[in-house]
Amino acid sequence: MSVPLRHGVFVVPFHGMNENPTQCIQRDLQLCELLDDLGYDEVWVGEHHSAGMEIIASPELFIAAAAERTRRLRFGTGVISLPYHNPLMTANRCIQLDHQTMGRCMFGFGPGLLASDAVMLGIDIAEQRDRFAEELDVLIRLMKGEWVTERSKYGSYNLVDAHVHLQPYSQPLPELSVASAVTPSGGRLAGKYDMSMLCVAANITSGYDALDVNWKMANAVAAEHGRTMDPRRLRLVMPMHLADTREKAMENMRFGLREWIDYYNNNMPRLSLPKDADPVKWYIENKVGVIGTPDDAIAAIDRLYAKQGDFGMLLMLAKNCADWEATKRSYELYARYVMPHYAKALESRRKSYDWVTANQPDFSNQRQKAQDSMIARVLGDEEKKKAGKK
DSSP: OOSOOEEEEEEOOOOOTTSOHHHHHHHHHHHHHHHHHHTOOEEEEOOOOSSSSOOOSOHHHHHHHHHHHOSSOEEEEEEEEGGGSOHHHHHHHHHHHHHHTTSOEEEEEESOSOHHHHHHTTOOGGGHHHHHHHHHHHHHHHHTTOOEEEEOTTSSOEEEEEOOSSOOSSSSOOOEEEEESSSTHHHHHHHHHTOEEEETTSSSHHHHHHHHHHHHHHHHHHHHTTOOOOGGGEEEEEEEEEOSSHHHHHHHHTTTHHHHHHHHHHHSOOOOOOTTSOHHHHHHHTTSSEEEOHHHHHHHHHHHHHHHOOOSEEEEEOOOOSOHHHHHHHHHHIIIIIHHHHTTTTHHHHHHHHHHHHTHHHHHHHHHHHHHHHHHHHHHHHHHHHHHHO
């Protein structure tokens, strides 16, 4: 591992259909405060417009509020679905947020995940990736200060001398990222435009299998443009819930895991949970994510290293399948035991402890001799004083 591993959370978010949505959004903001206190590096926030469970429609609005509540945490849009927006308006929102957070924002973009979102906007789902590529090119040119006169071949925008009137706070640009799941389209765009990659399905079988393939694609395209991809800007997303024991973690996840699986399959069937199966046991056996202890989290991350090689950040997927107190405990355990493992923060402490242990007899002997010598000296001084008085 030559690239230091950083740690963050992907707040999609998922929230149970029976919960108060106002309180859910407030808890998401409270989670950002907790993560800031615990030393996490980043939080990425999703955009969705239908299906009921992923209830943030504007990651920019959420990030603006969360940034005011935190000190050092960085935020990313994960992701802005470009085919749903005018590229000039999107560029202006990103630049404004870059200024409001004084450079604590990154901007991830994608074609849009939920087919139901696209249908409501009258967008042909088969065109989404092509629309995305078209709009991404325009957006980057605008953020770089170019004046653009261009009409979308899909009819989604018509720009006439379009330009941003405010330069980004982050120079020359804030970090721009592209979503990558199974298809190679994200990797191609990352290589072409020198963007970071957000692998949103790193643990699911199809996404896991495509990890190294898409990274190679990104590197190949980058090489065509005279660049190399930086693994420090590669982020892998994995669901995790941790507890003090595996049994406790499994118990915690019975709170909402089945509902999450039902939702995940509602828009497009992806997880084949047998009707009578225990969802928690099935989830673990099929390596959909981690339900266990910090040691299980470390084993899962090491598995990603074996597949991918170096990467810069592990993003835990916030699924809210456990209740709030158990969820907070999970993030605390990760910060307490998993983060220092990869930072090598414990090695010097262990070496020092082992050194003292190995030399304990000698150190104890020296300490005892010093103590005996001091006692003897003090007693001797007292005897001298008594003799002097006589």
